[in-house]
Amino acid sequence: MINYEVSERILTVTILGEIDHHTAIGLRTEIDGLVRKYSPLCLILDFSRVDFCDSSGIALVLGRYRLMKSLGGEVELIRLPENVSHIFDMADLKRLVKIG
Amino acid sequence: MKEINQMTLVFEGRSVNESFARVTAAAFLAQLDPTLQEIAEIKTVVSEAVTNCIVHGYEDKPGAVRMKVQIFEGGRIRITVSDKGKGIPDIPQAMTPCFTTGNEDRAGMGFSIMQGFSDKIRVRSFPGRGTTVVMEKYIGGRKEKTDA
Numbered sequence: 371m372i373n374y375e376v377s378e379r380i381l382t383v384t385i386l387g388e389i390d391h392h393t394a395i396g397l398r399t400e401i402d403g404l405v406r407k408y409s410p411l412c413l414i415l416d417f418s419r420v421d422f423c424d425s426s427g428i429a430l431v432l433g434r435y436r437l438m439k440s441l442g443g444e445v446e447l448i449r450l451p452e453n454v455s456h457i458f459d460m461a462d463l464k465r466l467v468k469i470g
Numbered sequence: 471m472k473e474i475n476q477m478t479l480v481f482e483g484r485s486v487n488e489s490f491a492r493v494t495a496a497a498f499l500a501q502l503d504p505t506l507q508e509i510a511e512i513k514t515v516v517s518e519a520v521t522n523c524i525v526h527g528y529e530d531k532p533g534a535v536r537m538k539v540q541i542f543e544g545g546r547i548r549i550t551v552s553d554k555g556k557g558i559p560d561i562p563q564a565m566t567p568c569f570t571t572g573n574e575d576r577a578g579m580g581f582s583i584m585q586g587f588s589d590k591i592r593v594r595s596f597p598g599r600g601t602t603v604v605m606e607k608y609i610g611g612r613k614e615k616t617d618a
C-alpha cells in the first residue's frame with residue numbers, strides 16, 4: 371500500500387507497511403502506474419512508514435531507478451528507518467540514488 | 471552447545487507465508503528478550519531464506535518449507551530453513567553479492583544479508599533434491615544494557 375502526492379513534476383510516494391517478495395510486486399505496479407501517469411522528473415520514495423524491509427526492497431529501488439533513468443528522471447529516498455538504511459547500505463544504493 | 475528449547479514449523483511455500491514465518495520465529499525468540507535490532511535481523515534473515523525456497527527452490531510451484539529454530543545455552547540460536555526443490559548447482563556463485571538467477575524483482579542480495587545479520591551461515595544443497603540454510607547467531611538481549 372502507498373500514499374502519494376504530486377507537485378511540480380515531483381512525485382512523492384510513501385510506502386506503507388512491509389516490503390517483502392509478497393508485497394513488492396503490488397508496490398512496483400502501483401508506483402510504476404503513477405510514474406507513467408504523471409511523468410515526474412523526480413520520484414521521491416518515503417520509507418518512514420515501512421516497518422519491515424528485506425532484499426525485495428533493494429530490488430524495488432533498483433527497478434524504479436532504472437525506470438526513472440530511462441525516462442530522464444531521478445530517484446530520491448527519504449526518511450529511512452535505521453533497519454531499512456542498514457539493508458540499503460549493504461547494497462550501496464547511495465551510489466545510484468540520492469538518500470536524503 | 472546444550473539445546474534448551476526448539477520449535478519446528480512446516481508450511482506451504484506460498485508468498486503470503488513469508489511474513490507468517492518471520493513473525494513466528496521472532497515470537498518464539500521473544501523469550502530471549504531480544505533488542506529491536508536483533509528482532510529486525512532475525513525477521514530479515516528468515517524472510518530471505520524462506521523467500522528463496524519459494525521463488526528459487528520451488529519456482530512458485532507448490533512445495534513444503536521447513537523452518538526449525540533452536541535456542542542454546544548462553545543466548546545462541548540456530549535457524550534452519552529447508553526446501554525439497556530444485557537445489558543450487560554452484561553455492562559459492564549463488565552467495566556472491568548481486569548474483570541472481572531471478573527476474574528484475576530480485577537483487578541478488580539475499581545471501582549477503584543472511585551473512586551480514588548472522589554470525590555463521592552454512593548452505594547445503596543437492597541439485598534436484600533441495601536446499602538447507604543453517605544460520606547461527608548470538609542474541610545478547612536487552613538485559614545487559616538496561617542494568618545501569
Ligand SMILES: Nc1ncnc2c1ncn2[C@@H]1O[C@H](COP(=O)(O)OP(=O)(O)O)[C@@H](O)[C@H]1O
Pocket residue numbers: 425518522523526527528553555556557558564565569570571572576577578579580581582601
Ligand atoms: N532455496 C534455493 N533453491 C534454489 N536456488 C536458490 C535457493 N536459494 C538461493 N538460490 C540461488 O541463489 C541465488 C542468490 O540468492 P539470493 O542471494 O537470495 O538472491 P536473489 O534471491 O535475489 O536471487 C538465487 O538467484 C538462486 O539462483
Ligand SMILES: [Mg+2]
Pocket residue numbers: 425518521522579580581
Ligand atoms: Mg533471495
